[in-house]
Amino acid sequence: MKESGERRSKKWPKLRSQTGVVGKRREESAELRALLASRFERHTLATLSPRPDSGHWSSTHSDDDASLSDLDEELCLERQCRQLKAHIEILTRAITERNQEIERLENRLNESVPFMAWGLMESN
Secondary structure (H helix, E strand, O other): OHHHHHHHHHHHHHHHHHHHHHHHHHHHHHHHHHHHHHHHHHHHHHHHOOOOOHHHHHHHHHHHHHHHHHHHHHHHHHHHHHHHHHHHHHHHHHHHHHHHHHHHHHHHHHHHHHHHHHHHHHHO
């Protein structure tokens, strides 16, 4: 019975972390939709307005290209941040698991040391 309780308790943190991932994805999706909507609005306004002379048109186009590169850079940085945060979470979990294993081994060692010392004393 104890094992099933331990298994159950180990599953709950996993469910919480999955829920957090879903929330992050929804938040990211909403941000991306907002960015795309604003980009679409700017593009629609630019195509509906009458075309200015060629000099003015090229400067407008270069601003649009710059905003695209800014958007790409921002999305890339956000993606890198998410990847690094996920990597940190993985490493933190690994360290926690290793610390628990070390504690378990230390406890086993401490429990077995008195028996070994007692056995050595009896053999002398």
